[in-house]
Amino acid sequence: MKTKQHYFFTSCIEGDLLICAGISKILREKSKNVITTLLMPEHPRVKNKMSDYYKYFDEVILLPFCQPMRNIYRGIKTCLFLIRKLKQIVVPQNSIFLMFCIYDLSEMLIYSFMTAKRDSTIKRISISAFESGESQPNNVTILLKNTILLSFYSLLFSRKLFFVYKTRNSSAVGIHYFPTTWDIELCFGNSEKTRSEASSVLYNVPYPVLPLVSKFLEGDNDEQLIKEESFVILVDSLLPNYMDILPEFYWAQVNNLINYLENNFSYKIVLKNHPQYGHDTEKWISSKNVNYINYNISAEDIYLRYLQKIKGIFGCGTTGLITASWLGINSYHVRFLCKEGSFMERLNKFMRIGSDIVHIGNLNELRKISVRDDTVDIKRVSSQISKRWSEIVDIINRKKGGENI
Numbered sequence: 001m002k003t004k005q006h007y008f009f010t011s012c013i014e015g016d017l018l019i020c021a022g023i024s025k026i027l028r029e030k031s032k033n034v035i036t037t038l039l040m041p042e043h044p045r046v047k048n049k050m051s052d053y054y055k056y057f058d059e060v061i062l063l064p065f066c067q068p069m070r071n072i073y074r075g076i077k078t079c080l081f082l083i084r085k086l087k088q089i090v091v092p093q094n095s096i097f098l099m100f101c102i103y104d105l106s107e108m109l110i111y112s113f114m115t116a117k118r119d120s121t122i123k124r125i126s127i128s129a130f131e132s133g134e135s136q137p138n139n140v141t142i143l144l145k146n147t148i149l150l151s152f153y154s155l156l157f158s159r160k161l162f163f164v165y166k167t168r169n170s171s172a173v174g175i176h177y178f179p180t181t182w183d184i185e186l187c188f189g190n191s192e193k194t195r196s197e198a199s200s201v202l203y204n205v206p207y208p209v210l211p212l213v214s215k216f217l218e219g220d221n222d223e224q225l226i227k228e229e230s231f232v233i234l235v236d237s238l239l240p241n242y243m244d245i246l247p248e249f250y251w252a253q254v255n256n257l258i259n260y261l262e263n264n265f266s267y268k269i270v271l272k273n274h275p276q277y278g279h280d281t282e283k284w285i286s287s288k289n290v291n292y293i294n295y296n297i298s299a300e301d302i303y304l305r306y307l308q309k310i311k312g313i314f315g316c317g318t319t320g321l322i323t324a325s326w327l328g329i330n331s332y333h334v335r336f337l338c339k340e341g342s343f344m345e346r347l348n349k350f351m352r353i354g355s356d357i358v359h360i361g362n363l364n365e366l367r368k369i370s371v372r373d374d375t376v377d378i379k380r381v382s383s384q385i386s387k388r389w390s391e392i393v394d395i396i397n398r399k400k401g402g403e404n405i
Helices: 014-030 051-056 072-087 105-116 144-158 239-243 247-264 299-305 319-326 342-351 363-368 378-398
Strands: 005-010 034-041 059-063 096-100 123-128 140-142 163-167 173-177 181-188 197-205 230-235 268-273 291-293 310-315 331-334 358-360
Touching: 005 014, 005 105, 014 034, 014 051, 014 096, 014 299, 014 378, 034 105, 059 072, 072 105, 072 144, 096 105, 105 144, 144 163, 197 378, 230 247, 230 299, 239 247, 239 342, 247 268, 247 363, 299 310, 299 319, 310 319, 319 331, 319 342, 331 342, 358 363
Parallel strands: 005 034, 005 096, 034 059, 096 123, 123 181, 181 197, 230 268, 230 310, 268 291, 310 331, 331 358
Antiparallel strands: 140 163, 163 173
């Protein structure tokens, strides 16, 4: 009997989980000899929210989510609990392990577990989906207190420092860096290589999420969040803080965009705030005809459920624009929602990771909006993506490193 090929995935947020589910689906369709396992820390952004996608894996192992608590006793206790859970997992020889950049303690502990065995034959694959150079040293400033706290835990459990940064010339925080080494790094779309070390790098890897689209996502019992053809505007209540502008300015520009769309198109307007913060959206909006989607729902989940009803996505500097463009949805980077400057220049570069994103710099440039009447040919494009991924999987299975593709 032929030995089973085991694949292990790790993800902590919604978009990463969807990518893992897409890859797993392609793997299982390519070969019946594949077993896929998702190791999923129960991050608040995915806990009890993404179970519809568990069916794309052979096994889903839910793990505790660890944070760098200032209560050291509780923090260490949580980490030790996760480590005990990991030690119960059987990882066969020659398994393949895929994960994203490490941003939290749970991911660090899983990575350390997978790399600790000196006799291990595990092949480690890093996924770079949204790297535009923003995390490079010349673009960031270290946050010393956060780095000290996070590094206390990382030194304790992995003997490596865990750095926390903010974006230079802005108030945007959240860039983390933990040094890692990979056999292969997969760069999606136009994404760049990360700061981590990798023996081989594969570029222009296709976004594997479209093959997840299926009828069950628009089932009769599902609450229809988008009932008719619509434009979706992705807003972010925290963006004014990052850009050092008044919230009143930001939301006034959002209202200008809504007003233009309502006056020039017949589509419904739907607003979706960022998953980390969005409970105050409605108080800023002037139009009474706008619909709202719960900010806890991920943008990508909405795209998959209502792909053929969404006629365009609008936003400023968000990953949701990039993923929408990868799915073939008309995507518009509305720069005038914020002020121009060095941080906006980096957001413009970030948007280049996407595919055919239209940049709109001011109200007059809204005339660039040109909506295609055709819809995404899901079956044809999914087939193309699956075929390309089959080639990538073959490369991963035979590749030993030392070459870029």
